[in-house]
Amino acid sequence: MIHSTPRLRFAPSPTGPLHLGGARTAMYNWALARSLGGTFVLRIEDTDRARSTDESLQIILQGLRWIGIDWDEGPKFDGCGGGDFGPYFQMQRLPRYLQAAEQLLASGHAYLCFCSPERIEGVRDAQKAAKSSFLGYDGHCRDLTAEQRAAAAATGAQPNIRFRMPAARVMNVHDLIRGDVEVNTKELDDWVMVRPDGVPLYNFACVVDDIDMKITHVVRGEEHFLNGIKQQLLFEALGEQCPLYAHIPLILNAKGAKLSKRDPGVMSVLEYRDQGYPPEAVFNYIALLGWGFSGDRDVFTRDEMVAAFQIGNVGKAGAKFDADKLHWMCGEYIRRWSAEQCLERARPWLAKSVPEQALAQHGTWLQNVVACYQERVAVLSEFPAKIAWLFADVPALDEAAQKNLAKHEGAKAWLSAYADELQGLNLPPSYPADRSAADRAVALPSKKDAPEPVCEFATPAQIDAATRAFTERIGAKFGHFVHPVRAALTGTDKGPGLFDVVFLLGKEACVKRLRAAAAG
RNA sequence: GUCCCGGUCGUCUAGUCCGGCCUAGGACCCUAGAUUUUCAUUCUAGUAACACGGGUUCGAAUCCCGUCCGGGAUACCA
Structure with missing residues (x-):
């Protein structure tokens, strides 16, 4: 080229x-x-x-x-x-196509076809019935004389314009993906370029435009491969050089x-x-x-x-197409975002479960909330359901949560004792109170080796330490203790680290939820 | 029917053009383990493929032929 x-x-x-x-x-x-x-x-x-x-x-x-x-x-x-x-x-280029059609008609590369759709259909049916190796237009109007055309026109039949294909020419086409391919034009019929109403069809309009727009490479689905042959012939008839073709495989x-x-x-x-x-x-x-x-x-x-x-x-x-891998890919991208980015990108979906006031005024808190779920979602629409528990008065307990509450004899007693314990800690206040000081100082989710943040409130690490000491005091196994607490606080058995949960929820909400579960 | 194209793990692919570095690599999925307060993340390990048959060659996933299977085209759709 x-x-x-x-x-x-x-x-x-x-x-x-x-x-x-x-x-x-x-x-x-x-x-x-x-x-x-x-x-x-x-x-x-x-x-x-x-x-x-x-x-x-x-x-x-x-x-x-x-x-x-x-x-x-x-x-x-x-x-x-x-x-x-x-x-x-x-549709805004119609005059240009008509002009090209006239040129082709004049040069003999195209001809008027008066065949009715019914006749075409009949021909096809006959070909199928005869198990013909060729299916397509039979060239009925290919060599009409001027008189025959006039007679056909006199009946009021509206002609379409067909391209006159070379009878049996072996085309050697080069495709950027397929390499060299040979196709015999006898496999192709005289195709329609322009409908009776003057509107062009794909192969024709496409070539005229590719010429006018100086297209050099055509990359398209492989269902167009044979169209490429027809189009190549058309470029030739119009005296133009055809572009490079690349027919890509289908999905x-x-x-x-x-x-x-x-x-x-x-x-x-x-x-x-x-x-x-x-x-x-x-x-x-x-x-x-x-x-x-x-x-x-x-x-x-x-x-x-x-x-x-x-x-x-x-x-x-x-x-x-593999939906699983797409999903994995999405998670891969979401995890790479910063917490700020993640909040901004998730924002349009949040309203489903996040109150307007939180959205408008509690950005630092929400950022921490969202960050805690960043590695737990693959698509953004998962966010509202995952974080809804934060905004409930007292969360509804799902099956797993109920199980965890019932698992250990003394669980309910632990819960109310823990409520008292948290009462005594300097936890951040609960939404809708302003807790921006806490959320600004602490970036969630907590990471094991991260340096301890400076915060006027108890940090997740401090809550963790206090809780471990507490479980020892009441003689509960930490591993046992943690599950009913999570159930009471979030209503489920999944989610961020428990002390991130406590931090996020704040004092009042934690105490309320623990008491409610203890009483329930 | 006819023509065209394709065929590496279940899936997406690297390698194929310029045969040996491939006892076929990566990723998703799945399984097991590690970490951990759950889930998730992360890390480690594992299962799993050159469609089949011939040929060429010292040597073939790679070149050739055939078979089978799959897809596309065969419109007065694009």
Whole structure:
């Protein structure tokens, strides 16, 4: 290819949500453009008027931005888009297609076809019935005389325009991923370029646009491989050089078939957003579907991906989507955030269980709360349910908690004694009182080897020491003591270290919960 | 049916182009253990693959052929 500046495009049709397959195609195009120092174009192929919707368009635009993909040219959205090769919506380029169609008609590369959809269908049925090795248009109108055309037109039949395929030419095509492949054009029929109403179809509009937009590399799903042959012929007929092609393998569902919007468990990219999947993690995960960063690393940044990405290294085999690994990847990212970052990113989901007042005025406390669960969630939407116990008057006890309370004879006595003990400690106050002094001084979760923070209130480590001394005094085994206390305080048997819990809850709430459980 | 592509642990992959460094590496999942007040995290260990059959070669996961299996295409969708 002699084109100087690499120009790549992602050309979705707005007929449905952007799912992971589309997002990955966009990403590979984007990454190749970025790694080549080229231009990335977003073009909207909206010629299927029956199915294209503005809603889908919006979803695609948002989905791409969310996952971290930006475009230099295309629809203007969120700081992206613009460009001198527009319009970037095919329905706004109709005159250009008609012009190209006229040219092809004049040169004999295309012809008018008056066949009705019913006739086409009949031909196909007959071919199937005859077990024909060829399925497709039979070329009925391929060599109509001027008189025959006039006669057909006189009946009021609206012709579509078909591309005249070479009868039996062996095409040797080079694909950046598949290598050299030979295809005989006799496998392909005379395909429709323009509908009777003047709206172009995919293969035709796509080529005209790729020419006009000076596209140099086409990266797309392998379902387009044969379209590539048709398009190559069209470039030739138009006297243009065709771009480089890379047909990437499909993302497969659990059954091993092409991922479809209707597959269970397969979501629109935006649904991942709404469920709190970190976009960097989703980006990272789908990059791995069909491509490997290196022999020993799976986690990398967008920049690292761009630097390492080579289209020739994309595999040829389809990849199954693995929700488990995506989940792991998300947790991996969340754990790497600072507590501040984590709180900010989790904030949109918190309102489900966190009172407005806490959200607005108790940031330092919430930051500690969230930090305690940072290594316990994979997606952000898990937060509200996990931290709800903090805001209950007295938490509801789940089954495990009830069990732990009933396990040891003297447990209830321990609880009220411990309430007295905590009463005597200088614990931080409980929400909604202002406890910012405590939360500013102590960063949770407590780490074993961390230096002891300077705090005017009892720190988790001090509470720990006091509690161990206390259990010795009352003659309870520490390991036994801890479980009913956790049950009383949090209503469950899981969660942060017990003394982080006590610290977070504060004096009044701890005492209240312990007494309630002791009485219950 | 026809054409095209593919096939390394259950899954995603490294290695394949330029055969020996591969008694096939990493990750997810799973199992066991360590740490610990629970869960989680972290760490350690383990299970587990070159689809099958021929050939070429001193030597094949890597090259060739065949078989099987899988996927894609075959639209007035993209």
